[in-house]
Amino acid sequence: MLIFLILWIPASAEGKRYYHGDRSSKHIYLTFDDGHSYKNTTKILDTLKEKKVPATFFIEGEFLVQNPILINRIVEEQTLGNHTMCHKDITKLSNLAFRKDISEFEQNVVKMTGKSVTKYFRPPMGKINSAKQAILDELGYKVFMWDVSYYDYVYFDDKGIDFALKNIMKQTQNGSIILMHTLTKSNADVLGIAIDRLREKGFIFSNLSEII
Numbered sequence: 669m670l671i672f673l674i675l676w677i678p679a680s681a682e683g684k685r686y687y688h689g690d691r692s693s694k695h696i697y698l699t700f701d702d703g704h705s706y707k708n709t710t711k712i713l714d715t716l717k718e719k720k721v722p723a724t725f726f727i728e729g730e731f732l733v734q735n736p737i738l739i740n741r742i743v744e745e746q747t748l749g750n751h752t753m754c755h756k757d758i759t760k761l762s763n764l765a766f767r768k769d770i771s772e773f774e775q776n777v778v779k780m781t782g783k784s785v786t787k788y789f790r791p792p793m794g795k796i797n798s799a800k801q802a803i804l805d806e807l808g809y810k811v812f813m814w815d816v817s818y819y820d821y822v823y824f825d826d827k828g829i830d831f832a833l834k835n836i837m838k839q840t841q842n843g844s845i846i847l848m849h850t851l852t853k854s855n856a857d858v859l860g861i862a863i864d865r866l867r868e869k870g871f872i873f874s875n876l877s878e879i880i
Contacts, residue, residue: 685801685811686879689843695874696866697845698723699814701751701790703731704823704849706738708856713741715859721873722746724812725850726790729753729773736780743781747875749788750774750809759797766800770807788812788876810880814847816840823851832858837865845876 689695698716700723703709709725716723724747732739732753742748752758753769753776761769770789777785789809791800796811804811818835819827832854840846848855863873 684805684809685796685813686845686876687813688815688845689874689879691841691843693842694870694872695843695878696840696871697874697876697879699726699749699790699812699845699847699876700724701726701728701847701849702755702821702851703727703735704851705856706735708853709735709738709850711856712850712859713738713745715856715863717745719860719863721863722875723873724749724786724788724876726751726788726812728755728792729769729776730755732773732780733776739777740781743777743783747786747788748777749790749812750785751790752792755792757793757795758791758800759795761800763799763803766803770803770809810876812845812876812879814845816844816846820852820855821849826852826854829854829858829861833862833865836862840866840871843879845879 689697698721700712725742726749727739728751750770750773753772758766774785787809789804789811794813801811816836816839818832820832836846
């Protein structure tokens with residue numbers, strides 16, 4: 669007798685790569701990439717604290733080591749994920765170089781905060797391949813991508829608050845993982861408005877841990 673097993677794979681995950689949460693749920697997830705601007709990152713943290721909203725920060729290595737006070741605040745108030753030390757296309761790194769990079773990031777976080785980094789990973793530029801995915805799986809990382817993003821990653825080409833708000837509101841749907849960068853002043857300025865507008869639509873801000 670032959671027995672056929674049908675495996676159900678969530679639409680939100682490709683392997684252990686998560687692009688969104690439950691589409692039947694009003695829960696959504698805020699994430700911030702890179703760092704670069706101390707002032708903008710501080711204002712974003714202030715707004716999140718004021719609005720009582722959880723978020724995950726995927727900080728790159730240079731900003732990490734240069735801003736220990738801010739990194740400690742992120743660890744205390746929000747979730748800090750791994751975005752690599754080098755912030756390069758990881759598909760072009762050797763497996764050994766990639767492992768060293770991930771380990772260096774982890775060691776720096778422990779040295780700076782006394783706590784381990786949360787094992788959430790976001791690949792720089794969203795570029796990842798099966799070899800790097802396998803390493804991350806082995807190391808216990810969950811890879812979080814996104815389904816909401818817009819042109820907000822060039823600090824000297826800031827498109828303004830209206831542009832940011834329009835894109836956030838237009839793209840966000842049930843279960844969305846929202847990607848914002850901390851480079852532009854507009855993102856820091858629009859965050860409070862966007863949170864209020866999204867809540868008016870019935871969305872609930874939640875931790876990425878809920879998706880897993």
